[in-house]
Amino acid sequence: MTTMTEAVRASSTGxxxxxxxxxxxxxxxxxxxxxxxxxxxxxxxxxxxxxxPVVIGIFFSFTNYAGYGDWNFIGLSNYxxxxxxxxxxxxxxxxxxxxxxxxxxxxxxxxxxALGLNAKIKARNFWRGVYFVPYILAILVIGYVFQFFFSNxxxxxxxxxxxxxxxxxxxxxxAWTAIVALAVWQACAFAIIIYLSGxxxxxxxxxxxxxxxxxxxxxxxxxITFPLIGAFFTINVVLSLKGFLQVFDPIVALTxxxxxxxxxxxxxxxxxxxxxxxEFAYQTANAVIFFIVITIVSLFQFRVLQRREADF
Amino acid sequence: xxxxxxxxxxxxxxxxxxxxNGRRRRQGxxxxxxxxxxxxxxxxxAVCSLTVLIPLYLxxxxxxxxxxxxxxxxxxxxxxPIRWENFxxxxxxxxxxQALMNTSIITxxxxxxxxxxxxVVAYALARNIxxxxxxxxxxxxxxxxxxxxxxxxxxxxxxxxxLGLDNQAGMIILYTIYGLSLNIFIYTAYIRSIPIELEEAxxxxxxxxxxxxxxVIFPLLxxxxxxxxxxxxxWAWNDFIMxxxxxxxxxxxxxxxxxYVFQGQFNTDYTVAFASYLMAMAPLLIVYIFSxxxxxxxxxxGSIK
Numbered sequence: 236m237t238t239m240t241e242a243v244r245a246s247s248t249g250x251x252x253x254x255x256x257x258x259x260x261x262x263x264x265x266x267x268x269x270x271x272x273x274x275x276x277x278x279x280x281x282x283x284x285x286x287x288p289v290v291i292g293i294f295f296s297f298t299n300y301a302g303y304g305d306w307n308f309i310g311l312s313n314y315x316x317x318x319x320x321x322x323x324x325x326x327x328x329x330x331x332x333x334x335x336x337x338x339x340x341x342x343x344x345x346x347x348x349a350l351g352l353n354a355k356i357k358a359r360n361f362w363r364g365v366y367f368v369p370y371i372l373a374i375l376v377i378g379y380v381f382q383f384f385f386s387n388x389x390x391x392x393x394x395x396x397x398x399x400x401x402x403x404x405x406x407x408x409x410a411w412t413a414i415v416a417l418a419v420w421q422a423c424a425f426a427i428i429i430y431l432s433g434x435x436x437x438x439x440x441x442x443x444x445x446x447x448x449x450x451x452x453x454x455x456x457x458x459i460t461f462p463l464i465g466a467f468f469t470i471n472v473v474l475s476l477k478g479f480l481q482v483f484d485p486i487v488a489l490t491x492x493x494x495x496x497x498x499x500x501x502x503x504x505x506x507x508x509x510x511x512x513x514e515f516a517y518q519t520a521n522a523v524i525f526f527i528v529i530t531i532v533s534l535f536q537f538r539v540l541q542r543r544e545a546d547f
Numbered sequence: 548x549x550x551x552x553x554x555x556x557x558x559x560x561x562x563x564x565x566x567x568n569g570r571r572r573r574q575g576x577x578x579x580x581x582x583x584x585x586x587x588x589x590x591x592x593a594v595c596s597l598t599v600l601i602p603l604y605l606x607x608x609x610x611x612x613x614x615x616x617x618x619x620x621x622x623x624x625x626x627x628p629i630r631w632e633n634f635x636x637x638x639x640x641x642x643x644x645q646a647l648m649n650t651s652i653i654t655x656x657x658x659x660x661x662x663x664x665x666x667v668v669a670y671a672l673a674r675n676i677x678x679x680x681x682x683x684x685x686x687x688x689x690x691x692x693x694x695x696x697x698x699x700x701x702x703x704x705x706x707x708x709x710l711g712l713d714n715q716a717g718m719i720i721l722y723t724i725y726g727l728s729l730n731i732f733i734y735t736a737y738i739r740s741i742p743i744e745l746e747e748a749x750x751x752x753x754x755x756x757x758x759x760x761x762x763v764i765f766p767l768l769x770x771x772x773x774x775x776x777x778x779x780x781x782w783a784w785n786d787f788i789m790x791x792x793x794x795x796x797x798x799x800x801x802x803x804x805x806x807y808v809f810q811g812q813f814n815t816d817y818t819v820a821f822a823s824y825l826m827a828m829a830p831l832l833i834v835y836i837f838s839x840x841x842x843x844x845x846x847x848x849g850s851i852k
Contacts (some may be wrong), residue, residue: 269756273671274684277664277727284724285691286701295702302701348595355582356589364839365596367846368603371835373785373803376824379810380606382818383622388605391621420598425846432847481695484787487807502788505697512793515701522698530693 292519302515310544313520322496323521325503327528329411334479337415337422341475342468345423349430350460363431370424374417378488381417385489403472407497410490414498417485421480426471434460469540477533501525606828610634610821617817630818637823643799646805646832649715650784653801656719657783658776661726665775666768668727669734670760676735685735691728696788704792713795721793722783730775737771738764773845784831802827 245257292319296313300306317323369377386402393399398406403413437460445455461468483502492499492507499507505522512541609617609839610633617716637643675681703721707713712720739766749759753768787803794800806827835842 244826267756270671270675270681273667273756273760274681277668277724278684278687279689280720281688281727284703284706285694285699286719288699291702291706292698305673315656349664351588351592351595351810354585354588354590356585358589360840362596363843365599367839367843368599368832368835371785371831372828373787373806375607375785375787375803376806376808377602378607379806379820379824383609383821384602384605387617387817388622395747426848428843438620451611481697487787502695502697505700506788506792508702515833519698519701522695522701526693526695526698529695533693 281489290386293523295516296520296523298516299518301513302509303513306516313517314524316517317524318408322499323504325496326499326501329498330480330482330500330502333411333415333418334476336481337418337479338472338475340415340419341422341426341479344419345426345471346468347428348423349427349434350456352427352431353434366427367424370423370428372421374421374484375488377421378485381413381420382489385413404451404490407494407495410494410498414482414485414489417489418479418482421485422475426475429467430464431469433464437463465540465543469537472540473533477529478510478534480529480532488514563711582786595731606821607733609818610825612818614816614818633818633822634826636819637826640819641805641809641823642800643805643823643826646800646802646827650800650801653718653722653790654783657726658721658779660719660723661730661779662772662776664723665727665730666734666765666772667760669731670738670764672731673735676739687727687730700788700792706793707793713793714799717770717793718783718790718801721789722779722786726775726779726782729778733769733775734771737768741767770845770848773841774848777842777845781831815827 295306297308297310298306299309299313321391349367352359352366356362382404385404389399390402398409404410434531441459442455445459452457482500483506486498486500486503490498492503501521502525505518505525508521509518512518605622608624608626609622611629612633613626613630616624616626616630668851672681672685676685704713707717707721710717745763745767746759749763754762783804786801787807790801790804791807794804797808806824809823
């Protein structure tokens with residue numbers, strides 16, 4: 236019995252047991268078998284359905300496999316060809332442009348709305364409920380409603396403005412803005428909730444003190460609010476950019492990559508080329524590159540944003 | 548997209564994992580609010596909320612129109628007379644009952660399996676995190692958060708086809724497994740805040756590790772179960788890309804997939820299409836309307852704890 240409790244204590248890393256744990260850790264170094272039984276099935280399933288496909292993908296990215304039939308090793312040529320493929324480069328260009336604009340808009344809008352929802356307003360919980368609605372809806376389905384709006388309603392409402400009058404979705408230069416509108420519309424719902432949780436961690440006394448000192452609302456925001464929700468800002472920016480880089484559903488709903496390939500994202504290109512274009516190996520190589528790009532971008536952002544946080 | 552947004556609560560939690568009294572403080576903030584009502588903010592919030600409500604309004608009014616009414620206006624006019632026939636027609640054309648059934652099975656299955664498995668794994672990891680094996684597993688699962696779906700997409704389709712998992716059962720398995728990374732993160736921080744003494748008491752009475760988990764820990768996890776359940780439910784219900792690539796049989800179609808196929812075939816028949824969209828969005832929306840505060844507090848709890 237005693238050894239068992241020791242083991243449990245030793246296995247805890249948090250809470251009150253921390254001190255005792257460090258003392259008893261040496262004599263209870265192995266966990267109870269039951270803990271291994273709890274973990275192994277999950278590890279095996281995860282390896283089988285997540286890691287294995289990744290490994291297979293990386294393997295095939297060095298071949299000329301079309302998705303069917305025979306294949307041969309061709310070394311790095313898929314990777315080299317990717318950098319010469321104008322369609323691939325265009326897809327990366329589009330994904331980054333889209334992701335950066337959407338990230339900025341999502342964070343600016345949701346921070347503003349979160350501030351509003353955190354103020355003392357009438358029926359606060361009702362409004363919070365309303366702003367979370369887009370998160371509940373399938374973006375593909377609500378995207379079709381937006382598609383109707385852009386291609387049928389807007390041309391009639393704004394008949395005087397040429398850009399909207401002849402359907403913005405068929406405009407090669409501006410179709411992406413419609414996709415941004417839809418994606419931001421949905422992404423804000425979740426970002427607002429995150430910012431709201433951040434804002435609620437700020438003690439109100441700080442604002443009272445600041446207003447006694449005569450700080451303007453803007454000064455209060457830039458000197459108190461924003462620094463104190465720095466962590467929430469970082470996480471929202473990193474996650475939005477990572478999510479927006481992989482944009483898929485809003486494009487399928489609105490333009491399906493068109494007109495031409497003007498709004499084709501990397502994910503859409505991998506999907507199309509890989510499944511119907513006979514480019515299985517080639518697009519897998521593209522996916523590997525995409526993974527590296529996303530990881531680098533995310534880590535870079537974390538570094539930059541966290542350094543900024545540390546300044547306060 | 549959905550997978551990406553799902554990561555938020557867990558990552559948040561890491562940053563804020565130290566505060567165990569988050570909930571109390573949040574409630575306090577609401578109760579202690581003695582500020583004057585800010586009418587400017589109220590008005591602004593109300594006006595901005597139109598951007599959320601207008602697309603929903605559009606979906607409803609178009610779904611209730613005749614095609615002739617639709618061609619005459621911008622789509623925003625109220626339907627006169629109301630045409631309810633769009634709904635039965637959409638019901639027939641998309642084979643709605645089957646799509647609803649498939650989506651429900653996948654969603655319920657994913658939520659149940661996720662809650663039962665993720666919590667067990669997280670418990671074992673949280674209580675043994677100082678041991679190399681468990682620490683290794685923890686970071687192995689966590690690292691998967693960085694891997695974008697496109698990289699697994701193409702090989703996964705081959706794999707599920709070979710294993711005969713290109714159906715609803717396969718989807719449940721995949722959602723359960725792919726949700727693991729995020730859910731473990733949500734659960735472990737919470738489990739580590741549960742005092743170990745509770746378990747010791749149960750062990751004194753002779754309970755096994757499994758028994759301790761089911762009788763002591765799992766009931767205490769209810770707040771986190773709610774969070775994980777909500778996130779999994781919304782993800783599995785609305786996901787489009789995974790059913791699109793994995794499911795092969797038309798009879799296995801989920802609701803978003805049914806809209807996709809339907810849109811391709813009848814893209815000029817807007818009124819029926821909108822009735823169909825509305826029916827696809829309605830179930831989750833109705834559930835949300837009745838459990839709104841609970842859903843939001845559940846998600847917030849996951850994001851800051």
